[in-house]
Amino acid sequence: MACNEYSHAEADFLSLAVDLNDVTLDEPSYSQLRDDRAERTRQAMKAADSSLTDCILPQERCAVSRDQAAAVCLQKRWRGQVGRKRYLEKLLEKFEQEERLRLEKMQQQVEEGELLVDNHKLLVLLDEDATVRRNQDRHQLCRVITIQRAWRALPGTEGFSGEHRCADRR
Helix, strand or coil: CCCCCCCHHHHHHHHCCCCCCCCCCCCCCHHHHHHHHHHHHHHHHHHHCHHHHHHHCCCCCCCCCHHHHHHHHHHHHHHHHHHHHHHHHHHHHHHHHHHHHHHHHHHHHHHHHHHHHHHHHHHHHHHHHHHHHHHHHHHHHHHHHHHHHHHHHCCCCCCCCHHHHHHHHC
16 A cells, blocks of 8 residues: 555545635644544654554554645645744734833823932922021021111110110120
8 A cells, every 4th residue: 555654634634625714822732632643653663673664553644745745845834834923923912012101101190200310409498498587587687686776776765664674795
């Protein structure tokens, strides 16, 4: 029996109608993976000892024409290309989302920094205002004292009482 090197899964795949829009990357075909692993095992055993392979593993090969093999090759390449394209689109989408989140976080940090700077400026202004007010009060008190001394020092004015003069001279 002249058989090419294709398994039943590949022959079943060839008999199905080709739907190029049906590319699924989310969930692997476990039966296909199992068949591929069995085929690799068969080939490794055959390379070691072909008579032992025939005894242990049953023959599951079928004849596939050259046209069918070419169709399988084209389908594999096309689906691989479509899968890589979808992967790149998803990767780009994820990158754009992460970049957007990074920019939002950076903008939030800038706004928080501006708030901290504004808060610090307000605190400095309040402290300066308190100092200025305290100095203004001292300056005004100094003027009041100067006017009182000048008034009391005028000849012919007694001022308020002798007690205040003593308090002033201290």
